[in-house]
Amino acid sequence: MARSDVLEPGTLPPGTGELRARVREFLAATPFTPRCDCWLTGADPAFSRRLGERGWLGMTLPERYGGHGRSPLERFAVIEELLAAGAPVGAHWIADRQIGPSLLNHGTEEQKHRFLPAIARGECFFAIGMSEPDSGSDLASVRTRAERDGDGWRLHGTKVWTSGAHLAHAILVLARSAPKDTDRHAGLSQFIVPLPAEGVAIRPILGLSGEHHFNEVVFDGAFVPDDLVLGRPGDGWRQVTAELAYERSGPERLLSTFLLVRLLHARADGPAARRALGALTARLWSLRQASLAVAGALAAGETPDVPAALVKDLGTRFESEVIEVVREHAGVEPDPASADPLARALAEAVVQAPGFTLRGGTNEILRGIVARGLGVR
Structure with a gap:
């Protein structure tokens, strides 16, 4: 198969047509109700597990971490078909789209072996703790604090518009781990918080139609051990910036x-x-x-x-x-x-x-x- 990094922009590697056909066959044989915005509002954990069984989650992760060693462009073809069909992919979406690559790039071996195989099986869902009240899209203004406590950290603060937190097995939280100075982007870190957890309250934010996919997540002294810090303390801004390329494109x-x-x-x-x-x-x-x-x-x-x-x-x-x-x-x-x-x-x-x-x-x-x-x- 041709390497994806030498393809002309806007093209898919050979073999994706066959892969696309297999996804369409699966969708035709699997009962679900198509819906708009399915990657946010359509959550079906059983459907996610079926995708995992077919190797369509964690596609780009290395096999040694439970993935399938496929290219991002092959994954692109699969998710195009799922989205075009309005399939219920919301439960695993964040974990598969950006948490997997972020763990692969910044996680410890222990973190990779703990979370990545379960993500690829469709058995571990993640939420993202970025947005905060009154902060809009200005991530550098986060007020959630991470305070040192022995061999770990205590989190204090609130996150909002947290998609799928009520279904998630863990949440990746951006918090300020050092006082703010002239560089607003310094002193931020990312923390993996398994759910449910003491000191973490998840409260529903209902949409206009009464549906529940957003949440407010409040951290009141939740403890995160050092081995669940993602990457290096203080390196959170650089990590989040790289992560957002997966989220936005x-x-x-x-x-x-x-x-x-x-x-x-x-x-x-x-x-x-x-x-x-x-x-x-x-x-x-x-x-x-x-x-x-x-x-x-x-x-x-x-x-x-x-x-x-x-x-x-x-x-x-x-x-x-x-x-x-x-x-x-x-x-x-x-x-x-x-x-x-x-x-x-x-x-x-x-x-x-x-x-x-x-x-x-x-x-x-x-x-x-x-x-x-x-x-x-």
Whole structure:
């Protein structure tokens, strides 16, 4: 098979067509209810375990840690199919997308052997403790404290919008482990907190539709031993910055509303609807090429934080535009209780849309990252 790091940008390695076909066969034979924003709102632990059994979790992890030694571009093909189908991938999503690579890059051997095989089996789910009240996307302003206590640390603080914390077996927490000085990015560390844990309270934050996938997580003296510090104390900012490239550039930043495109295609009636669908398809293809290029850079060992920020900005705006096109041309009203899959999916998308350009970093923050990368800020 051709090495992924010598492929032209925006291309997939040979053999991914066969892999894609196997995923489609699995999805056709597996009962589930397709939904928009499935990587956030569609959590089914049993479905995640089935993916693990087929080798479709932990794909890029080395075999010695329970992974499968596949390339990021092969993984890209698999998750494209899962997202396009609206499959319930939310339970394992964060662990597979970014915690696995972060542990691989920064974890100790003990941490790798403890968590990575279980992630690859679909038996260990993670949440991310980054966002905080009143901080927005400014991660350097975190107020959660990590205070030294014997052979470990005590965590004090609050995290919000913590996706899937109520299902997670562990949470990766960014906290300030040294007093803030002139360098706001210094003195931050990452801590692995197995769940449930004494001193950790997880409180639901319900969405507009009453669904529960967000949480507030409060740390009140939770103890983290030294062997569960990820990387070196004080190196958290560098680690988080690398981690965000995985979070911001994947196909989930383009395909949260792709189910609507598929359903509109099945009933597009008239030249106006077909033109609108063609315009969406052309834009989606160009965004996909950009997302693939970032995946290729990650496969080559690069840290493409600026391209990833650009993909996330453009992709999440596109997802909201899909909703408007469908509302204009589908001839249905959003209805979460409808028997019509399009009306139901449209309702799901409308409810989730306010968060598209916020989660993973607001568009304003992302444009600042791009501006700095271009040297114009």
